[in-house]
Amino acid sequence: QPRDDLSTFNTQIREDLGAMKLSEVTNPVLAKWVRQRIIAGYQRSTINKYIHLMNRMLSLAKKWGMVPPFNPNQEKIKTISVGDFKQRFLSEEEIERLLKTCRRSTHPFLYLFIRLLLLTGARKGEALGMRWCDIDFAKRIWTVPKSKNGRSRRIILSEPAIDVLNAARKKAKHLELSVDPRAPVFTNPKTHKPYDSFYASWYIVREWAELDDVRIHDLRHTFASLLINKGVSLYEVQTLLGHCSIQMTQRYAHLAPDRLHQRAELVGRIVSLSRQNRS
Template identity: 50%
Template sequence: MFWRKKPEDAAIAVTMDDFFFQQYLPNTLVTKKRGSEDRLTYSKHIAGPFGKLCLNDITSRKVNDWRNKQIEKGLKNSTINKHIDFLMNIIKLAYVWGYLEDQLHVKIDVRKLPIGNYTQKFLSDTEIRRLLTGCKQSPHPYLYLAIKALLLTGARVGELRNARWSDIDAQKRIWTVPVSKSGRSREIFLSTESLDTLMEVRRKSIRLGTSDLPEGYVFTNPRTRTKYDSFYAAWYKVVRAEGLEDVRIHDLRHTYASILINNEVSIYEVQRLLGHSNVTMTQRYAHLLRGKLHEKTELVSKAIEAPWS
């Protein structure tokens, strides 16, 4: 049991931002050694989706959608779990201090993600065909083209959702990401097939009556007339139907990298194509080179074989 405060001035409909900045943060800056990190985490990951909501309006569905968007962005499971714990702690304190009538931290049903056993998933040719076939059959107007574009470019799903037509230079076959995950602009080099896929998106956008103007989003939701918040719901239905539940959208980026490595593209070229700020991040794919490196050693054997044969 815990003692629950009932402040006389507690607002009936206090927003998450109001509670966090006026109540939670001043307290945590005093009681926690690294309280300033809470402010950064909140501003970066929680304020956007929840800040303007009244505390009572936060639901299981909204929290699960937020978790799923973090999965799409490629955040580590352990990081997402920490964000979930942080959000639940804020909500729990709001209840303890009397700013919530209901124990939302108990009622909200959000599954935390497994950690420790996740390994990078690289889709086989068969899995890619199954996935694309399933996406093509989806009623979602853009899922097939979006997933195909991710496979062909190695782009992050957030980069795809935020892409505007002005970012695509069809003549040079360059897609410019104004601000990437690293905080810097980067270029995505488009193959003929990936450019054709984006042009098919444009043709479909015209048919659906969404904008193909330079300032328009490449993937514009025909219902809301703005960019998609997420492809996760449609994606999950497809991978479940195809028996590919262990595949995450971010695994498409891993698959893109693995195809490059297996076709003898150097680790430094892969780094550039993925937009990694340093080669250390690309080294996670180095194990894929082992078979190729064994093949390369045979070149030396053949070169020096003649003198003593």
């Protein structure tokens, strides 16, 4: 737990708040930080984990006398509602519009990155951390060494996804970036390090495409919704998304009511035929 907390602080909190004095980390400052995370597309359950960590940190700081014990501007931060958050799925027309707009971006990898997320349903962090050695081009499998749940997982790559990766390799070579096995697939040409995010270019592109309400994580939801609407079972979607439990995948069950009616009719026809055979 302490090691996980330190990792979370270093990767998610230190950059924005680490240089501030504890007395400066007030509720208005933290509220602004939370809003920025929501706009950036972080899942609300993930943001709540960060909030819980910061609450513990401030509580300990007061206990150890590092800040005044009573400060009206340093009360416990409230978590944000998760259950009523509406998922966003892109239509086929919106997907086409988004990809067409991404092509117009001057960002060298934005189009390929967004297309890969749509084709695989991968999490943003998984794609940012992808290395060439994680990809088996022959078997068309991408192995994520450590996913969100702390376990490795395998992502099946379609032919179009393989095409995206081949295009990314070609682009990297053109930009004189490393394509060695342990090199990141999406390398920033300016720093020669993996990209931290694509947010700046993403905000511009989604505004151009008139999709201001779409978050990068919604591309994962869209991948799932397309599968469900094409008749893929929830258990198969669970595997493709890398969900630990079917409960996480159940959120997409409402997307295919017509297909469920069709399945019910199948049983109805079988039972009706068996009754006719007996009479």
